[in-house]
Amino acid sequence: MTEATPELAPSDALVASAHQTAGPYWHLVDFPEWADTTRHFADRLPEGAERITLAGTVKDGKGALVTDALVEIWHADPSGRYPDQNGDPTAFQGYGRCATDKQGRFRFVTLKPGPVPVGPHAGGNAMQAPHVALAIFARGLLQHLSTRLYFEGEPLNATDPVLKAVPEARRGTMIAKPAGNGTWTLDLRLQGEGETVWMAV
Amino acid sequence: MSDVVHGYRRPNPATQPPLNSPSYGSTHARYPTQPLLELPHTLTETSSPIFTPARYPEVTDLTVLENGKGQAMGERIIVGGRLTDEDGRPIRRAMVEVWQANAAGRYNHEGDTHDAPLDPNFRGMGRVFTDDEGWYRYVTIRPGAYPWRNHQNAWRPNHTHYSLFGSGFAQRMITQMYFPGDPLLPLDPIFNTVADEAARNRLVAKFDLEMTKPEWALGYRFDIVLRGREATPMEDGHHD
Ligand SMILES: [Fe+2]
Numbered sequence: 344m345t346e347a348t349p350e351l352a353p354s355d356a357l358v359a360s361a362h363q364t365a366g367p368y369w370h371l372v373d374f375p376e377w378a379d380t381t382r383h384f385a386d387r388l389p390e391g392a393e394r395i396t397l398a399g400t401v402k403d404g405k406g407a408l409v410t411d412a413l414v415e416i417w418h419a420d421p422s423g424r425y426p427d428q429n430g431d432p433t434a435f436q437g438y439g440r441c442a443t444d445k446q447g448r449f450r451f452v453t454l455k456p457g458p459v460p461v462g463p464h465a466g467g468n469a470m471q472a473p474h475v476a477l478a479i480f481a482r483g484l485l486q487h488l489s490t491r492l493y494f495e496g497e498p499l500n501a502t503d504p505v506l507k508a509v510p511e512a513r514r515g516t517m518i519a520k521p522a523g524n525g526t527w528t529l530d531l532r533l534q535g536e537g538e539t540v541w542m543a544v
Numbered sequence: 545m546s547d548v549v550h551g552y553r554r555p556n557p558a559t560q561p562p563l564n565s566p567s568y569g570s571t572h573a574r575y576p577t578q579p580l581l582e583l584p585h586t587l588t589e590t591s592s593p594i595f596t597p598a599r600y601p602e603v604t605d606l607t608v609l610e611n612g613k614g615q616a617m618g619e620r621i622i623v624g625g626r627l628t629d630e631d632g633r634p635i636r637r638a639m640v641e642v643w644q645a646n647a648a649g650r651y652n653h654e655g656d657t658h659d660a661p662l663d664p665n666f667r668g669m670g671r672v673f674t675d676d677e678g679w680y681r682y683v684t685i686r687p688g689a690y691p692w693r694n695h696q697n698a699w700r701p702n703h704t705h706y707s708l709f710g711s712g713f714a715q716r717m718i719t720q721m722y723f724p725g726d727p728l729l730p731l732d733p734i735f736n737t738v739a740d741e742a743a744r745n746r747l748v749a750k751f752d753l754e755m756t757k758p759e760w761a762l763g764y765r766f767d768i769v770l771r772g773r774e775a776t777p778m779e780d781g782h783h784d
Pocket of ligand 1: 366
């Protein structure tokens, strides 16, 4: 016996399950401490780590605040690495979850990610600019919406393969601005004027 | 982007609910009107957080609270199934989160004002982990139907919300499990946003006598499939 992943017989019946909305009552799985990815580390942050705050609002197509959204972040560590599935589960990981509040605001505390290689099939070590994957779940969203948050002023933004594919006029919807004290802000618009660039992941 | 691989297969649109679904009123001001930009799957999309019961404690029996006093009211049921990807590979040690209304159709949530009783012994949140073969299981009470204001005399069928993670963030998914034979299913705009009938029906749990525990609780099986990997690296940004 090898330790290879056991596979079921190939079957045409296996098709990815359908998404459905998180609805308005998803807060039963809201754990506010999850909005701070550094909560297990206190002062033992990884070498070179910079603690940052990511904040913004979510608005709908009428410009109304979205006060019932579940926002998730996923990003690399300060050295640009993601956790190894067989690695140390207590190592830093850039996963957070946050509910928007009555003012439609989300707020995460995390570590600024480093540049990330495109991937193992990239044919080289092409680098992506530091970025944070954002996923928005809510009532009225039958599948979650996905985008990325980039950081204004990062030199790699100019060559990032994802940003480059976005029409220049809309790139700003994905680029967070510094607001002092390590805070970066990015407002999200589900629909309409200034609509965020949403992505089919 | 010629050097980027598509890590996971793209879904057949008929098997997924469109964001713009007019019959579901809450979508009207929330669906993007600009076309979605197709994101290549980089390490960000093919990696995923690691969840362990040590950091994310399990809640496998929703019918009792931590203090062990008092039993939730309603019909006790056992729910379980297998989490795999489209290639049949088990999603191992994955965190499965569930939440639901109580037997009376009321959520333990400040926003739920339905005139039905709260149950002091029922919170309505569960968290379990799959085993090495992808199996999960929990005990709960059957959730009640509840009214909503989408249209005249609108009621949501009995359902449980599920939140799932795979081995890549591109597999992240929230969905709902429904119950067989529910007369509200043909009337439910949310369930029926999935155009493909087979895909819709895969969201319906199956009564399972094997899982049913004699003299104790009915069993329902609900398997969940996350996206499979692309068979071969794509040369180009284009695919069909
Ligand atoms: Fe619900």
